[in-house]
Amino acid sequence: MRDILAKLGVESSSALQFKREDVDLALCGLLFFDPTGGNPNPVLSLVRYSIVIYLVVKYARDAVRLPIPLALLAAFSVVMGCVTYFNSGSLSQSCAGMRFGMQIIASYLVFIHAVERDGFSRVLLLLAMFFLVALLVNDILMIALPYDRADATVLYLLGSKFTVSYGHAFLFCVLVAIVHSHRALMLCMGALCALMSYLAGSMTGLIVVIVAVLLSYTPKRSRKLLSKPLVVVMAVVLVNFLVWGPIDLFSNPLTQSFIVNILGKSANMTGRIPIYNMTMQFVAEKPLFGWGFQTDIYREVLGFGNAQNGVFHMLTQCGLVGTALYFSGLLLSFGRRIEDRSRCFGLYSFLLAMAVASVVEITLSSQFAFCVSLISAAELSMSHEAHVPMNPAKLDDSAFDGAVMKGSPE
Numbered sequence: 001m002r003d004i005l006a007k008l009g010v011e012s013s014s015a016l017q018f019k020r021e022d023v024d025l026a027l028c029g030l031l032f033f034d035p036t037g038g039n040p041n042p043v044l045s046l047v048r049y050s051i052v053i054y055l056v057v058k059y060a061r062d063a064v065r066l067p068i069p070l071a072l073l074a075a076f077s078v079v080m081g082c083v084t085y086f087n088s089g090s091l092s093q094s095c096a097g098m099r100f101g102m103q104i105i106a107s108y109l110v111f112i113h114a115v116e117r118d119g120f121s122r123v124l125l126l127l128a129m130f131f132l133v134a135l136l137v138n139d140i141l142m143i144a145l146p147y148d149r150a151d152a153t154v155l156y157l158l159g160s161k162f163t164v165s166y167g168h169a170f171l172f173c174v175l176v177a178i179v180h181s182h183r184a185l186m187l188c189m190g191a192l193c194a195l196m197s198y199l200a201g202s203m204t205g206l207i208v209v210i211v212a213v214l215l216s217y218t219p220k221r222s223r224k225l226l227s228k229p230l231v232v233v234m235a236v237v238l239v240n241f242l243v244w245g246p247i248d249l250f251s252n253p254l255t256q257s258f259i260v261n262i263l264g265k266s267a268n269m270t271g272r273i274p275i276y277n278m279t280m281q282f283v284a285e286k287p288l289f290g291w292g293f294q295t296d297i298y299r300e301v302l303g304f305g306n307a308q309n310g311v312f313h314m315l316t317q318c319g320l321v322g323t324a325l326y327f328s329g330l331l332l333s334f335g336r337r338i339e340d341r342s343r344c345f346g347l348y349s350f351l352l353a354m355a356v357a358s359v360v361e362i363t364l365s366s367q368f369a370f371c372v373s374l375i376s377a378a379e380l381s382m383s384h385e386a387h388v389p390m391n392p393a394k395l396d397d398s399a400f401d402g403a404v405m406k407g408s409p410e
Contacts, residue, residue, distance in 0.1 A: 021117070022126060024058070027051050028110040029130045031103045032370050033158040033167060038294055045096070052103045059109035065380060066112065070105055072329035077101025079322045084292035097293030097317075101326075104369045108333065111377035120343075120378045124178050127374075131171040138164060139196050149201040156200065165197035165205020166367045169212050170350055173371075176216045177346030186216055204361040211353035218345070227341035227348045229334040235355035236364070240311060243276075243359050250276075275305045279312050283319075290319035310358030313365065330372045335379025343382070347375050 030051060036044050063070050081098030085091065114123045138157040142164070147154050149161070156164050172186075172193045180186055190213035197205040218226060225231070242249040249255055250273065275298060282297055283290075291297045295317055298305045307313040314323040335341075341348070350371050354363040 019118075021114070024055060024110055025114050025123065025126055026130050028055060028107050029127060029134070031107060032131075032170065032367055033134070033163055034366075035155065035157065035159050037153070037155045037160045037163075039155075048103070049095075049099060052099055052106050055106040055110055056102060059106075059113050062109045062112045062116075063105075065116075066108060066333055066376065069329045069333035069376070070108060072325050072332065073101055073105050073108075076318070076322055076325035076329060077105070079289070079325060080293050080318050083289045083318055083322065086289075087292035087295070093293060100293060100366065104366065104373065107370050107373040108376060111374050112380060115377040115381045120381060121178075123374075123377075124174055128171065128174045128178060131167060131174065134158060135164070135167055135171060135196070138167075139199075142196075142200065149199065152201075154201065161200040161202040162205055162361065163367070164200045165202040166208060166354070166363070168193035168196050169205065169208045169353060170367065170371065172209060172216075173212050173346045173350035173353075175346070176212075176349060177344065180216060180346065183217075187213075190216065204357050204363070208353045208357045208363070211356050212349050215349040215352060216346070218349075220342075223342040223345045224340055226352065227343075227345045229331060232348065232351045232355055233331070235352055236311065236358055239356055239359040240309070243309075274302060275308050278302060279307055279309070279316065283312065283315050286319060288319045288321050290315060290317050290322060293317055306362060308360060308362065310355075310362055310364030310368075313362040330369060333372065333376040335376065335383045338379055338382055341379065344375050344378050347371055347378075351375075 031048070035041075077098045077100070080101055081094045084097035085094035088094070111123065135158070142156050147156065152161075154161060158164055158167060172190055175189055176186060190209065194206055194209045194213065197209050215226070241247070278298070278301060295306075297316065298307070307316050311323075314326060318326070351368065354368050354371075357363045
C-alpha cells in the first residue's frame with residue numbers, strides 16, 4: 001500500500017488521515033447504490049432524499065465551477081418531475097423523478113469540491129476503500145444468506161443484481177486508475193469482480209466487468225485515444241446502430257446461436273424482443289416528454305419489463321426534451337482543452353463498458369452519470385492546473401500521471 005501511494009505521489013499519512021468531509025464522500029458513494037431496487041420504501045427513500053438535499057445545500061457554491069452543465073441537469077430534474085406528475089398524478093413519484101436528477105448534481109458538487117480540496121489521487125483511494133468495504137459486506141451476505149438468485153427481482157443489501165454487478169465493475173475500474181501497473185493484482189480483482197457479478201445473477205453485469213477487464217490491457221498509445229467523451233458517444237451510437245439499423249444484429253443466426261447456446265438465454269433474449277417491438281410505439285406516442293420516471297407503461301401493456309436499452313429508457317421516461325437535457329449536461333461537463341485524458345482511463349473504461357451494455361440494459365442512468373461526474377471533477381482540476389500554478393498546500397497529483405504512463409503496458 002505504501003508503494004502504491006508513493007507512485008501516486010501521495011503521502012501515506014495524509015492520504016489515510018481521516019477528515020470530516022470524507023463522510024460526505026462516503027454519502028455520495030451511497031448514491032451509486034439503491035437498496036430499494038426502485039420499490040417503495042419510506043425509510044430508505046427518506047434517507048436518500050436527506051443525503052441528496054444535504055449534499056446539494058452544503059456544496060451549492062461549487063456549482064459556479066460548472067454552471068452550464070449543472071443548469072442543464074437541473075432543468076432535466078424539473079422536466080422529469082413535471083412529466084412524471086402529469087402522467088402518474090403521484091406527487092411522491094414526481095419527487096422521486098426530480099430527486100433522480102438532483103442526486104446526479106449532488107455527485108458533481110461533492111466530487112468537484114473533494115478533488116479541488118485533496119486532489120484526484122486521494123479521492124480515488126477513498127472511493128476504492130468505500131466500495132471495497134461496502135461490496136465485501138454485500139457479497140458475504142449474498143453468499144451466506146439463502147437469496148433466490150434465479151429471481152430477477154431479488155434485492156441484496158446494496159440493491160438489485162444489476163446495481164451490485166455495476167458496483168463491482170466500477171470498483172475494478174477505479175482500481176485500474178490507481179494500480180493498473182500491477183497486472184497480476186488487476187487480473188485477480190477482475191476475476192473476483194466477474195465471479196461476484198455472476199453469483200449475483202446479472203449476465204449484463206458480468207459482460208460489463210469482462211469488457212472493463214479487457215480494456216484494462218489496452219496499450220499505452222490506445223489509452224489516450226479511448227479516454228475521450230467522443231469515443232463513449234460513438235460506442236453508444238454504434239451498438240444501437242447494430243441493433244436498430246439494417247444489420248438487425250439480434251436477428252442474425254449467429255447471434256441467436258450465441259444467445260441460446262452460450263449465454264443460455266431464450267431466443268427472444270428473456271423477453272427483450274417483444275419489448276423492443278413496443279418501444280418505438282411508446283416513443284412515438286409521447287415523443288417530446290415521455291411517460292415519466294420509472295414508467296409502468298411496459299408492465300401495463302406487456303406485464304413486465306422496462307425499455308431494456310439505455311437510450312430508449314431515457315426516451316420513454318422523459319422524451320426528446322428530457323433526454324437532450326440529460327445527455328447534453330453530461331457531455332458538456334467533460335473537461336475541454338485537455339490533451340491527455342489517459343489519467344482517467346480506468347473511469348473511461350467503465351463508461352465504455354456501460355455503453356456496450358446499454359444496447360440490452362438500462363446502463364446509461366445513475367451509475368453512468370456518477371462516473372461521468374467523477375471524471376468531470378478530475379478534468380476540471382486538470383484544466384485548472386494547466387493555467388494556474390499548483391498550490392503546494394494540496395496533495396501533489398503530478399506524480400499520478402507519471403505512475404499511469406510508466407505502468408502502462410505497451
